[in-house]
Amino acid sequence: MTHYVVVRSDLASDDSPRGYLAAHVCHAAGESGPAPPGSIAVVLGVPNEHELLAIAKRLVDLDVPHVVIHENVGRFANQATAIGIRPTHDRGQIRKAVSSLALVR
Numbered sequence: 001m002t003h004y005v006v007v008r009s010d011l012a013s014d015d016s017p018r019g020y021l022a023a024h025v026c027h028a029a030g031e032s033g034p035a036p037p038g039s040i041a042v043v044l045g046v047p048n049e050h051e052l053l054a055i056a057k058r059l060v061d062l063d064v065p066h067v068v069i070h071e072n073v074g075r076f077a078n079q080a081t082a083i084g085i086r087p088t089h090d091r092g093q094i095r096k097a098v099s100s101l102a103l104v105r
Helices: 018-032 049-061 092-098
Strands: 002-008 040-046 066-070 080-088
Touching (some): 002 018, 002 049, 018 066, 049 080, 049 092
Antiparallel strands (some): 002 080
């Protein structure tokens, strides 16, 4: 089974530590559903909220179950920060939406 998360790369910058980005990855993974032991985790990045919302729209259009995480406080308040995609064995539809994205580095 594979568990995909898409997160905004701009969450980790000079004034926001990498831990902030990591917290949103964890939040998206947890909200999108449990992954059984032995699952593969894939964390992909987009540069900003606009691109994140474009991925969310593609997932809706492809009928891929997912959850969009929104920040409720701080610098990114009321913005979409990450997407958790329900763990699945069938990665075909997901790949259609995220194949252009790179792994978070």
